[in-house]
Amino acid sequence: MALRTPVIAGNWKMNTDIESDLELARGILEQSDAVIGVEKIVCPPFVALASVSELLRGSSIHVGAQNVSANENGAYTGEISAAMLKGLTSHVIVGHSERRALYGETSGDVTAKAAAAASSGLRPILCVGEALEVRQTGNAESFVADQLESSLAGYSDWDALIVAYEPVWAIGTGEAATSDQAQEMTAVCRGVIQNLAAGAADSVRVLYGGSVNSGNIAELLEQSDIDGALVGEASLKADEFSRLIAAAGTV
Numbered sequence: 156m157a158l159r160t161p162v163i164a165g166n167w168k169m170n171t172d173i174e175s176d177l178e179l180a181r182g183i184l185e186q187s188d189a190v191i192g193v194e195k196i197v198c199p200p201f202v203a204l205a206s207v208s209e210l211l212r213g214s215s216i217h218v219g220a221q222n223v224s225a226n227e228n229g230a231y232t233g234e235i236s237a238a239m240l241k242g243l244t245s246h247v248i249v250g251h252s253e254r255r256a257l258y259g260e261t262s263g264d265v266t267a268k269a270a271a272a273a274s275s276g277l278r279p280i281l282c283v284g285e286a287l288e289v290r291q292t293g294n295a296e297s298f299v300a301d302q303l304e305s306s307l308a309g310y311s312d313w314d315a316l317i318v319a320y321e322p323v324w325a326i327g328t329g330e331a332a333t334s335d336q337a338q339e340m341t342a343v344c345r346g347v348i349q350n351l352a353a354g355a356a357d358s359v360r361v362l363y364g365g366s367v368n369s370g371n372i373a374e375l376l377e378q379s380d381i382d383g384a385l386v387g388e389a390s391l392k393a394d395e396f397s398r399l400i401a402a403a404g405t406v
Contacts, residue, residue, distance in 0.1 A: 159360050161376065161403040162317060162383035164196035164280060165390025166221060166248060166364075176203035180210050182393025183400075188214050190397075193383070193404030196246050196280075197390070201235060208243045219246030219280065222254060225267035237275035246278045248385075250306055252323045262305035273312035280317045280385065281306060282364070283344065287324035295322075296343050303347045313355035317362065318344050319385040325365030327387055334371070337363040338378035345380050369398040376403055 171179065176199045187195060198219040199207045208218045220243075224234040240247060249272065250265035269279040283303045285295045299320065310316070320340050325331050332340070341361045349356035363375055364385035375381050383403055390396045 158357065159382045160192070160194050162194040162196065162360050162362055163396075163400045163403050164198065164219065164246070164248075164317075164319075164362065164383070164385045165396055166198045166251070166385060166387050167200065167390060168221065168253075168387065169200060170391055171200060171203065173203045173206055176200070176207055177210060179391065179393055180207045180216075183396055184211060184214055184216060186393060186397035187400045188216060190400050190404040191215075193400055195400055195404075198246070198248055204240070204243045217245045218243065219248060220244045220277075221248050221251070223247045223249065223268050223272050223277070225264065225271045227271070237271045237277055240272075240277060241275050244277060246280055246317070247272045248280045248282065248319075250282045252282060252284050252321060252326065256323070262302060263308070265306040266308050266310055269306070269310055269316070270312070273310075273315040278315045278317060280319055280362070282319045282321050282385070284321040284323050284326075284365070290322065290324060295340065299340055300343050300347050303344055304351065307347070307351055311352075313348075313352050313359060316355070317360045318348070319362040319364050320344050321364035321385060327366070329366050331366035331368075331371055332363070334374045334378055337375055338380055341378070341380040367399065369395055369402065372399050372402045 196217045196219045249268040254260045272279040285298045289298045344361050360382035362383045362385045367384040367386045368389045
């Protein structure tokens, strides 16, 4: 990980309103702006992107979106294009398990969204991960490898890419993968990148996500293929999220 800048990204999901978004962002800013050596990202809901982006403008904390359309423009009611996000965000989450499971997004959709984001100058945080039943059958490695490979089919902007391995069974459950399990699966992800673009394998950051907190972040960051975390619940508390940032960086 020494050659790759660690990333701590917070996915606020659908948990806040504009007032609480600003309060949360302000708390993170006050506690974490001075921390160096780590890429810090917060991903508020769409309705708060403009206000949070303005609050954090000029700071060391980046703003990301939670989703993006693969289409440039047109009659797509309710969708947000990458061009609309440019200037407000620097990153965007694509392929989160909730998008795949609840909204039927396919790996082809994820590839198209990642490409649309990268072509507009945004950095896609591309998520993959297996459900509990897949892990119980012993097929977690092959499932995640196939999912990531199919989600990167035809993708080429490797300098922009961040990958996040998030076991579905650990998201929001309080049951994180062990550091050994997380390392094993992030290594699988890096192996897929190696096969698709050998020159990118050492530079693409691979994150772990799933019940990450201040109690397990240090052990996760010690793993050779884990370059940070995509954080859900813990990112909704400024103090806790700032502890994660501090663990990955230096003051």
